[in-house]
Amino acid sequence: MVAAGRGQGKDRRDGCEPTHPHTIPEKTDSQAARLRKGARGGRAPGFDEDRYKKRNAVERAINRLEQSRAVATRYDKRGYVFLGTATAAAVAIWLRT
Template sequence: MGRGDLTDAEWERLRSFLLVSNRRCGRWRDHRQVTDGILHRVRTGVQWRDLPERFGPWKTVYERHRLWPRLGPGRPRVKPESLAADKAYSNGPVREYLRRRGIRHALPEKADGQAARLRKGSRGGRPPGFDEERYKKRNTVERTINRLKQSRAVATRYDKRLFVYLGTATAAAIVIWLRT
């Protein structure tokens, strides 16, 4: 077992979620070997053709990786319940859009916007609503994104096609799930 490969416990946890061969295209190569190859590539960001031979033919690993984002029917798009963002998104058009869609938000007011509103006096309007507790939870999302970016292939986005990159981000999320 190489550095970064799945442990036996992680493999047992993950095995039931993986696709099985449809037997029309012949037998599949060892699932664990190919999965370790995918995770090695996600962790190191190596080009597919430079994947070490211990993971099998690079083309086999790449083709199996391409299937990952297409595992299920997906979820229908739904309107988010709430949004938390930093001061960069605290402007009129963004707030208006969220209000129109009925999305609650936690956007802190910019200092210059607050000063301009106060300078106008009663014509400046009331201060926008701000839920400090919800804003503090934004940190959890940012930490998760930073953990995803610890995978070199996610941070640098070497993949040309969106669905391949989605598979790369999915693989990185699976590693986080398995190791927490």
């Protein structure tokens, strides 16, 4: 299952097995439209709050890493060099906090 952002809209359930909980909450306009349809509106998607918090923490960490120009642009040709660049950026973030 792909943990995606809210921008996916109504098609966020496509490609997911029904046994997996959803990571993102339902939009208020989608919820209102579903309720307006009544019995034809379908079942409300489940929402796992703990999973959403973890996803948010990972997304924030990646955004902090991408504030480093070398990590964001990825000019390095070799993977091990990029790993060293990302590690150096992570250490710099860790020392700042």
